[in-house]
Amino acid sequence: MTAIVALETVGLCRSFGALRAASDVSLRLMPGARHALIGPNGAGKTTLINLLTGVLRPSAGRVMLQGADVTALRPDERARRGLVRTFQINQLFPEMTPLETVGLAVSHRLGGDRQAWRRLGGRPDVVEEAAAILERFRLDDVMDRRVGALPYGRQRLLEVALAIACAPRVLLLDEPAAGVPESERDDILAAVDALPSDVAVLLIEHDMDLVFRFARRISVLVGGALLTEGTPDEIAADPRVREVYLGEAAHG
Amino acid sequence: MSDAAATAARAAAQLDRLSRWHPAEYVFWALAAASLLVFPSRYLLISDIALTGLFALSLDLVLGYAGILTLGHGAFFGLGAYVAGIAATHGLRDPLLGMALACAAAALLGAATSLLVLRGSDLTRLMVTLGVAAVLLEVANRLPALTGGADGLQGMDVGPVLGLLPFDLAGRTAAVYSLATLFAVFLIVRRIVHSPFGWSLRAVRANPLRAASIGIAVDARLSVAYTIGAAIAGIAGALLAQTTQFVSLDGLAFHRSADVLLVLVIGGVGWLYGGLIGAVLFKLMQDQLATITPQYWEFWIGLVLVALVLIGRERLAAWPRALWRRVAGRQPA
Numbered sequence: 001m002t003a004i005v006a007l008e009t010v011g012l013c014r015s016f017g018a019l020r021a022a023s024d025v026s027l028r029l030m031p032g033a034r035h036a037l038i039g040p041n042g043a044g045k046t047t048l049i050n051l052l053t054g055v056l057r058p059s060a061g062r063v064m065l066q067g068a069d070v071t072a073l074r075p076d077e078r079a080r081r082g083l084v085r086t087f088q089i090n091q092l093f094p095e096m097t098p099l100e101t102v103g104l105a106v107s108h109r110l111g112g113d114r115q116a117w118r119r120l121g122g123r124p125d126v127v128e129e130a131a132a133i134l135e136r137f138r139l140d141d142v143m144d145r146r147v148g149a150l151p152y153g154r155q156r157l158l159e160v161a162l163a164i165a166c167a168p169r170v171l172l173l174d175e176p177a178a179g180v181p182e183s184e185r186d187d188i189l190a191a192v193d194a195l196p197s198d199v200a201v202l203l204i205e206h207d208m209d210l211v212f213r214f215a216r217r218i219s220v221l222v223g224g225a226l227l228t229e230g231t232p233d234e235i236a237a238d239p240r241v242r243e244v245y246l247g248e249a250a251h252g
Numbered sequence: 253m254s255d256a257a258a259t260a261a262r263a264a265a266q267l268d269r270l271s272r273w274h275p276a277e278y279v280f281w282a283l284a285a286a287s288l289l290v291f292p293s294r295y296l297l298i299s300d301i302a303l304t305g306l307f308a309l310s311l312d313l314v315l316g317y318a319g320i321l322t323l324g325h326g327a328f329f330g331l332g333a334y335v336a337g338i339a340a341t342h343g344l345r346d347p348l349l350g351m352a353l354a355c356a357a358a359a360l361l362g363a364a365t366s367l368l369v370l371r372g373s374d375l376t377r378l379m380v381t382l383g384v385a386a387v388l389l390e391v392a393n394r395l396p397a398l399t400g401g402a403d404g405l406q407g408m409d410v411g412p413v414l415g416l417l418p419f420d421l422a423g424r425t426a427a428v429y430s431l432a433t434l435f436a437v438f439l440i441v442r443r444i445v446h447s448p449f450g451w452s453l454r455a456v457r458a459n460p461l462r463a464a465s466i467g468i469a470v471d472a473r474l475s476v477a478y479t480i481g482a483a484i485a486g487i488a489g490a491l492l493a494q495t496t497q498f499v500s501l502d503g504l505a506f507h508r509s510a511d512v513l514l515v516l517v518i519g520g521v522g523w524l525y526g527g528l529i530g531a532v533l534f535k536l537m538q539d540q541l542a543t544i545t546p547q548y549w550e551f552w553i554g555l556v557l558v559a560l561v562l563i564g565r566e567r568l569a570a571w572p573r574a575l576w577r578r579v580a581g582r583q584p585a
């Protein structure tokens with residue numbers, strides 16, 4: 001059972017006009033993976049997440065989720081199968097409160113689709129789980145505020161909390177810590193650590209400190225293609241990776 | 253109590269508050285019922301307000317909660333009116349049976365056309381809904397044997413409500429029947445919008461990308477919401493047919509769709525009571541202006557429309573809700 005690969009891509013390609021944003025990307029996450037995906041801005045990291053989750057269709061290649069080909073499935077179908085993501089740019093429901101937001105996700109997952117009659121919050125298990133998630137992200141003190149009125153850092157945490165509320169089997173985090181105050185970044189790592197140990201996590205992040213604390217494997221994406229993959233030590237020592245990042249730094 | 257239990261208790265209380273009946277809501281419905289006793293000479297107006305409010309309520313579900321912009325909601329209203337009317341000319345006298353048939357027919361048309369409506373942008377939706385309504389009007393026009401064509405449907409014979417209350421000339425039964433139907437359907441809609449399904453509609457409207465990412469089947473949700481809205485509009489249409497004992501092409505005309513949009517905007521979109529309050533204001537305004545200056549009624553309505561747009565739909569449409577909040581301290585829905 002444990003041998004089943006959590007998430008695998010085979011030769012994913014996608015172009016925007018002449019730009020090859022993903023070229024022949026093959027990636028494999030085992031259950032329990034703590035995998036980081038790094039690369040300079042514009043390397044195609046977000047595009048890859050969009051391809052994995054079905055927001056974008058690949059021009060070639062396949063996406064396999066726990067052994068099943070999900071390439072033809074819609075984003076919501078993949079999410080219900082446990083492939084869950086966060087967004088680099090917050091995608092929240094501004095008029096709702098954090099509790100309503102997380103409560104909806106939990107209730108949807110626990111109750112399926114036929115809940116037009118029960119009220120939101122009518123199930124104690126839903127309320128308890130939503131409250132626990134908000135507490136883990138220290139959002140319980142603002143759970144009755146409008147999301148749109150929360151400070152950016154809080155919204156960022158809700159972005160991750162909402163994904164966790166979907167009980168992912170594979171979790172894709174697109175720069176979750178960007179804009180989150182230093183002191184709260186650990187909350188994100190702690191919440192990821194608190195996931196069941198067989199959940200596979202793919203983290204895109206520019207904060208190298210966070211990346212090296214989190215990852216057991218790292219892939220480097222450059223110009224839409226995978227440059228290399230290895231352990232954190234291997235990646236840190238790889239001269240090609242340094243070159244990419246130094247080249248990037250030289251541009252400012 | 254532990255921290256976790258305390259947070260859960262606070263969360264439960266917060267979610268409870270969302271759907272709890274507010275005192276102002278009891279007052280609203282008490283006033284609606286009282287209107288029957290206080291204005292016995294205006295039964296027909298009361299009935300008209302109630303069915304218009306129901307029609308606007310159905311649009312609120314579609315537009316206010318699901319965020320589907322439509323200019324063809326009148327199609328379902330008109331279809332409901334014709335189905336109830338035709339039923340009554342073919343010996344099906346029971347009004348509730350006629351209403352059920354109207355509701356089912358409108359729901360079917362809603363489900364079928366929702367597939368078209370889901371495609372594309374707001375502009376596409378406007379055009380598609382407008383088109384569906386126009387097609388339906390033309391169909392009714394071309395089937396005089398069934399619909400009476402331009403002359404309208406003649407010879408409706410509607411039996412007593414529940415076999416007890418025959419429709420009377422003063423419109424007493426009509427008013428009671430319309431108000432009771434409005435209240436019953438309102439209770440259902442109120443439940444729906446407070447359910448996880450209702451919240452998923454708000455999520456889809458606010459951000460379909462994220463809604464899909466948490467596993468909500470966006471198109472299916474919109475399709476169901478559109479269908480429910482259509483079914484309720486069909487009920488409102490049936491009320492018109494049964495309480496006036498007449499159906500004409502006017503029931504399907506474009507101005508039905510435009511008027512109901514205006515009614516909803518006057519009362520405020522997305523809070524259940526908007527359509528009801530809008531219907532009261534719209535119909536009273538129509539009633540008053542039609543007595544003072546019958547030929548200028550359309551002019552004044554046009555002026556109101558322009559004013560709404562210029563002053564800012566959002567700001568103006570928010571006023572009944574703001575007033576309610578000020579008086580009652582909290583918004584109801």
Ligand SMILES: Nc1ncnc2c1ncn2[C@@H]1O[C@H](COP(=O)(O)OP(=O)(O)O)[C@@H](O)[C@H]1O
Pocket residue numbers: 016019021039040041042043044045046047048
């Ligand atoms: N929807 C799109 N249409 C056209 N170009 C896009 C689109 N999305 C991304 N791109 C381009 O693809 C490249 C990769 O973008 P992205 O995946 O966002 O990179 P990263 O997340 O690694 O910074 C960039 O050059 C970007 O401009």
Ligand SMILES: [Mg+2]
Pocket residue numbers: 045046047088
């Ligand atoms: Mg990106």
